[in-house]
Amino acid sequence: MPSAEELDATDPLRAKRQQFHLPPGTIYLDGNSLGPMPLAARERAREVVEQQWAADLITSWNQHAWIDLPETVGEKIAPLLGAGPGQVICCDSISVNLFKLLAAALRLNPGRNRILSQQDNFPTDLYVSQGLSQLLGHENCELVTVAKNEIESALGEDIAVLLLTQVNFRSGYAHDIQRMTELAHAKGILVVWDLAHSAGVMPLELDRWNVDFAVGCGYKYLNGGPGAPAFLYAAKTHQGELHQPIAGWMGHQNPFAFDSEYQASGDIKQFLAGTPPILSMSVLDAALSVYSDIAIDDVREKSLGLADFFALRVAQAPELSSLKLASPLDHDQRGGQLAYEHDHAYAICQALIAEGVIADFRSPNILRFGFSPLYLSYQDIAVATARLGKILATEQFLQPEFNRKNKVT
Numbered sequence: 001m002p003s004a005e006e007l008d009a010t011d012p013l014r015a016k017r018q019q020f021h022l023p024p025g026t027i028y029l030d031g032n033s034l035g036p037m038p039l040a041a042r043e044r045a046r047e048v049v050e051q052q053w054a055a056d057l058i059t060s061w062n063q064h065a066w067i068d069l070p071e072t073v074g075e076k077i078a079p080l081l082g083a084g085p086g087q088v089i090c091c092d093s094i095s096v097n098l099f100k101l102l103a104a105a106l107r108l109n110p111g112r113n114r115i116l117s118q119q120d121n122f123p124t125d126l127y128v129s130q131g132l133s134q135l136l137g138h139e140n141c142e143l144v145t146v147a148k149n150e151i152e153s154a155l156g157e158d159i160a161v162l163l164l165t166q167v168n169f170r171s172g173y174a175h176d177i178q179r180m181t182e183l184a185h186a187k188g189i190l191v192v193w194d195l196a197h198s199a200g201v202m203p204l205e206l207d208r209w210n211v212d213f214a215v216g217c218g219y220k221y222l223n224g225g226p227g228a229p230a231f232l233y234a235a236k237t238h239q240g241e242l243h244q245p246i247a248g249w250m251g252h253q254n255p256f257a258f259d260s261e262y263q264a265s266g267d268i269k270q271f272l273a274g275t276p277p278i279l280s281m282s283v284l285d286a287a288l289s290v291y292s293d294i295a296i297d298d299v300r301e302k303s304l305g306l307a308d309f310f311a312l313r314v315a316q317a318p319e320l321s322s323l324k325l326a327s328p329l330d331h332d333q334r335g336g337q338l339a340y341e342h343d344h345a346y347a348i349c350q351a352l353i354a355e356g357v358i359a360d361f362r363s364p365n366i367l368r369f370g371f372s373p374l375y376l377s378y379q380d381i382a383v384a385t386a387r388l389g390k391i392l393a394t395e396q397f398l399q400p401e402f403n404r405k406n407k408v409t
């Protein structure tokens with residue numbers, strides 16, 4: 001294995017780090033949860049607040065094209081998803097976008113009422129399905145969940161929609177989107193993919209894989225800032241036949257005609273509901289510029305490289321033998337993160353943060369490390385694993401201050 005210095009010297013993305021603000025002394029292994037701040041994002045925030053809003057006021061909707069931002073940002077995200085034009089829009093949160101898409105997909109597949117998902121899917125995906133089921137009645141919408149290895153056999157002709165998250169938020173296991181989509185389509189099932197832990201780190205080919213619908217996050221690998229709006233993908237082939245239930249004025253064919261009858265826009269804008277959050281959407285727009293001159297394959301390769309380097313150092317350190325890897329090491333089966341189980345995962349995570357290495361904890365016993373390759377170096381990984389080793393060797397995580405639970409973990 002080459003040294004961290006050697007790996008950094010040949011890293012094609014090493015200069016990208018300069019486009020981020022990273023607090024000195026911090027090694028950030030949590031960009032899969034909240035990406036750090038691109039310098040361009042801060043600049044845009046200032047411009048939007050101090051110039052556009054403060055000085056240009058309402059004229060900014062036209063003058064600074066605020067009204068087009070959901071589409072502009074959607075089109076910037078599209079290449080990262082392998083999506084051609086007119087199919088991605090930036091709006092709302094994943095939760096709200098799932099509600100819109102699941103309702104639309106159920107209507108598109110009449111005679112079937114089931115949404116099939118995975119037991120350990122991200123909870124919001126399951127909650128939104130349960131909420132929709134309560135609203136529509138079980139005869140029209142029923143959520144069925146199975147374990148990961150039972151999905152294929154559950155793909156029957158009673159299923160209307162397959163709802164899966166590509167990269168599991170705990171284990172980092174990654175589904176083969178193309179394969180699962182093909183299997184679902186063979187049974188007449190529509191697919192909705194949650195790309196929260198994929199967009200910006202996994203190479204995606206939604207058009208080529210014939211994906212029907214997808215959603216994803218703006219604030220994780222895309223670095224759009226806390227609570228950044230999400231995105232939604234709807235394949236062009238379906239756009240003429242959809243009915244999404246949050247029929248708001250921004251999704252109308254002609255919002256400024258102020259008609260009293262709703263007429264959905266015929267294109268991807270039909271998924272808009274209310275006024276876009278211009279401050280946060282502008283910041284996400286600027287943040288996406290860091291992707292403008294890099295190849296997603298390089299991003300993926302480095303993310304895997306950083307994680308492999310991390311896993312190897314953990315495996316070779318006797319003081320880290322109590323950490324149990326809970327992610328697949330096979331590149332075809334994993335996303336951009338690694339999970340380790342430990343009975344004291346929460347306290348270890350807190351002790352690590354106190355040492356300047358930010359990772360996160362996922363209940364009940366998972367220590368999660370994200371390898372966002374735009375600003376991390378192999379040296380960072382070497383330092384992080386050394387600090388982790390020291391914390392475990394000295395058992396400093398047992399101190400009471402590291403064992404008090406915070407509201408957000």
Ligand SMILES: *Cc1c(COP(=O)(O)O)cnc(C)c1O
Binds near residue numbers: 096197
């Ligand atoms: C982070 C995350 C979400 C977040 O949903 P929001 O409604 O945008 O808060 C959804 N799904 C998955 C898989 C996630 O990891």
